[in-house]
Amino acid sequence: MDISTSGKASTLNSTTPTAKIADTHFSPDNLPDEPVVTIQPNKAWSVVELSDLWAFRELLYFLIWRDVKVRYKQTGLGVAWAILQPLLTMLIFTLFFGRLAGVPSDNIPYPIFAYAGLLPWTFFANAISNSGNSLVGSANLITKVYFPRMIIPGAAVAAGLVDFAIAFVIMVLLMIYYGVMITWSVLLFPVLVLLTTLLALGVGMWLSALNVKYRDVRFALPFLIQLWMFLSPVIYPASFLPLKLRWLLSLNPMTGIIEGYRSSLFGRPFNWTALTLSAAVTLGLLIYSSYAFRRMERTFADII
Amino acid sequence: MRPIVRAESVSKEYAIGAREAVYDTLRESIVEAMRAPLQKLRRRNGERHRETIWALREVSFEIAPGEVLGIIGANGAGKSTLLKVLSRITEPTAGRAELYGRVASLLEVGTGFHPELTGRENIYLNGAILGMRRAEIERKFDEIVAFAELEKFLDTPVKRYSSGMYMRLAFAVASHLEPEILVIDEVLAVGDASFQKKCLGKMGEVARQGRTVMFVSHNMTAIRSLCSRALWLDKGTIVEEGAAETVATNYLRTTFSTLNQRAWDDPLTAPGNDKVKLHRACVRPADSALQLDAISVRTPFVIEFECWNLVPGACLNLSLVLYNDEGVALFNTGPTNEPVWHGKPFPAGLFRSQCYVPGDLMNEGTHRVQLHVVQDQSVVVFRADDVLVFDIIDSAELRTAWYGKVIGAVRPSLQWRTEMVDAAGERS
Numbered sequence A: 001m002d003i004s005t006s007g008k009a010s011t012l013n014s015t016t017p018t019a020k021i022a023d024t025h026f027s028p029d030n031l032p033d034e035p036v037v038t039i040q041p042n043k044a045w046s047v048v049e050l051s052d053l054w055a056f057r058e059l060l061y062f063l064i065w066r067d068v069k070v071r072y073k074q075t076g077l078g079v080a081w082a083i084l085q086p087l088l089t090m091l092i093f094t095l096f097f098g099r100l101a102g103v104p105s106d107n108i109p110y111p112i113f114a115y116a117g118l119l120p121w122t123f124f125a126n127a128i129s130n131s132g133n134s135l136v137g138s139a140n141l142i143t144k145v146y147f148p149r150m151i152i153p154g155a156a157v158a159a160g161l162v163d164f165a166i167a168f169v170i171m172v173l174l175m176i177y178y179g180v181m182i183t184w185s186v187l188l189f190p191v192l193v194l195l196t197t198l199l200a201l202g203v204g205m206w207l208s209a210l211n212v213k214y215r216d217v218r219f220a221l222p223f224l225i226q227l228w229m230f231l232s233p234v235i236y237p238a239s240f241l242p243l244k245l246r247w248l249l250s251l252n253p254m255t256g257i258i259e260g261y262r263s264s265l266f267g268r269p270f271n272w273t274a275l276t277l278s279a280a281v282t283l284g285l286l287i288y289s290s291y292a293f294r295r296m297e298r299t300f301a302d303i304i
Numbered sequence B: 001m002r003p004i005v006r007a008e009s010v011s012k013e014y015a016i017g018a019r020e021a022v023y024d025t026l027r028e029s030i031v032e033a034m035r036a037p038l039q040k041l042r043r044r045n046g047e048r049h050r051e052t053i054w055a056l057r058e059v060s061f062e063i064a065p066g067e068v069l070g071i072i073g074a075n076g077a078g079k080s081t082l083l084k085v086l087s088r089i090t091e092p093t094a095g096r097a098e099l100y101g102r103v104a105s106l107l108e109v110g111t112g113f114h115p116e117l118t119g120r121e122n123i124y125l126n127g128a129i130l131g132m133r134r135a136e137i138e139r140k141f142d143e144i145v146a147f148a149e150l151e152k153f154l155d156t157p158v159k160r161y162s163s164g165m166y167m168r169l170a171f172a173v174a175s176h177l178e179p180e181i182l183v184i185d186e187v188l189a190v191g192d193a194s195f196q197k198k199c200l201g202k203m204g205e206v207a208r209q210g211r212t213v214m215f216v217s218h219n220m221t222a223i224r225s226l227c228s229r230a231l232w233l234d235k236g237t238i239v240e241e242g243a244a245e246t247v248a249t250n251y252l253r254t255t256f257s258t259l260n261q262r263a264w265d266d267p268l269t270a271p272g273n274d275k276v277k278l279h280r281a282c283v284r285p286a287d288s289a290l291q292l293d294a295i296s297v298r299t300p301f302v303i304e305f306e307c308w309n310l311v312p313g314a315c316l317n318l319s320l321v322l323y324n325d326e327g328v329a330l331f332n333t334g335p336t337n338e339p340v341w342h343g344k345p346f347p348a349g350l351f352r353s354q355c356y357v358p359g360d361l362m363n364e365g366t367h368r369v370q371l372h373v374v375q376d377q378s379v380v381v382f383r384a385d386d387v388l389v390f391d392i393i394d395s396a397e398l399r400t401a402w403y404g405k406v407i408g409a410v411r412p413s414l415q416w417r418t419e420m421v422d423a424a425g426e427r428s
Helices: A007-014 A050-055 A057-071 A080-100 A110-132 A151-177 A184-213 A216-230 A243-250 A253-266 A272-297 B026-044 B079-086 B119-129 B134-148 B163-174 B193-208 B220-226 B244-255
Strands: A037-039 B005-015 B052-063 B068-072 B094-099 B103-106 B181-185 B212-216 B229-234 B237-243 B261-263 B276-285 B301-309 B316-324 B329-333 B349-357 B365-375 B379-393
Touching: A050 A057, A057 A151, A057 B119, A057 B134, A080 A110, A080 A151, A110 A151, A110 A184, A110 A216, A110 A253, A151 A184, A184 A216, A184 A253, A184 A272, A243 A253, A243 A272, A253 A272, B005 B079, B052 B079, B052 B094, B052 B229, B052 B237, B068 B079, B068 B220, B068 B244, B079 B094, B079 B103, B079 B181, B079 B212, B119 B134, B119 B163, B134 B163, B193 B212, B193 B220, B220 B244, B229 B244, B237 B244, B276 B365, B276 B379, B301 B316, B301 B365, B316 B349
Parallel strands: B068 B212, B068 B229, B103 B181, B181 B212
Antiparallel strands: A037 B094, B005 B052, B005 B094, B229 B237, B261 B276, B276 B301, B301 B349, B316 B329, B316 B365, B365 B379
């Protein structure tokens, strides 16, 4: 057994072991007039209580921090996994789709074209997969402590941003290697990241709540993600499809987003219609899923 | 004084099985949906009901600020559900509760501990989960570490901790919570003796600071000494509410008298066979003045049986086996030194046998009596399992600072002697 001792900890010995609770400003004679908490059965319609979420923002931070910290513990390669996953996928796609199948890539070198698609896709796929399973994986918390439950799928999505940032470094290196010049379009990049995050949150939150009741979600998820990837322009450009079918593809919010990433990184003109549509679908999904989440939330502790 | 907690007709209904691992699957839902028209028909006929139970039913009470309220009751009485409702983990089906202060609930020690994270990291994580602010955790960090006595292992992942170390760390974090209302579920049932003592000391401290505490426990000694008031729940409703001492005593007396006394008046339906029939069985304190009192570890008590002997001339004797709640047979006893009837043939008729068990012998807990009726000291003609089930409670007067159960199947009071052999510890 390996038990490490830190030098810093030993200095703590000097503190007196008699623990004393610091005085609080709370006095029993001075009760608030209004209840701090009122507990009653919720009405059918309950809005997202933003003040409640705000009060628990530190918990959100700690859960993200935990997810990030734990993810690569006891792995040999550690954080390198965040790079390997999109990088290896890119190499395989380049070989099979770029070289052998000759999939067009809008006159951008296929490796960098594919990586620019895989970068947001990998984030999105991992985010919905992790957040979809997050509530079920946190049953011990849900049955023992109160906090706004949305924090759990939210933290799972946000933790993916760290991997995204690491994988983005490779994107930059690839762009330098292929001599891609950045343009003002890159300013839209953070907006696209936000949009991807919100979409992942909308989908992930809904799936996580559904997963509490229907454990089928866990099995359907990998399949869904795979299918969704082929319906998104990750390995092929949107222009690959005949014009007649292209509008159908843009109903998928990831279409506008992934194409947006490419436009932003490679200085291509944006497809504003597709992007607006993506944003609208994302917003709609987010509203619906937070409503559905709030509705299902009430029974989480009883059925999880 | 205005109450800090006010519960009005709080009720919670559970669909039976919903609390257990019964997950819907999509397939089931689809099948259900297709059968729905049929179901509606059935429901109209009143045949099909969704089976539900009321874990809490119209529970109303108030807690004054600074009060320590103990909640007692048998398993399934609704104690934990009440705590879960008040700590907002689950919603009540009906009713309302108002809390005039911040609540922290401690339904489990170490909620959200992550095995891969170090002790230091888990202090922060667990603190945040229990509702502490980061600045608050930082301020109390050294105190928490000192309380847990884990200075050396702060940077070790908690998965390498022993269970005792794990508990100490978890309780250290939890005990530094500073909510106005603290909700605690049976956390004292864990840990070793010195740890329990520390926890209880800490709880007493919390109570003295004027915090309001709700505390569920099966440990009546702890309830009696820590709580000012107690609430006794049974099947989701309040049976009694009042001074902790009184409620705890009444609870023990009522709950455990169920199989203290049994009687069968009609020989035809009484347990037994064509050789012997049982008429009465009871357990009671040996001192008749204490008839109604619970049996404590100090009380001498009598186990009494009345049987009809149906075969004239049979040479019968009773043999009792006492089991504790872990199913361990504590001893087997028979009337081998009984002066009058032992070894003699019994005429047909009703016989009473009493077994006297001295005080300061048994440990606390539920005990079960198994009865054997033996003929000619070798053939068991009748056997009755769990013919009596009774509880022996802890005696508060024996306690100093230790509230946990004394280990061991029995708890005899033995003679001790201590003397000084040599001064200054030098061996010659």
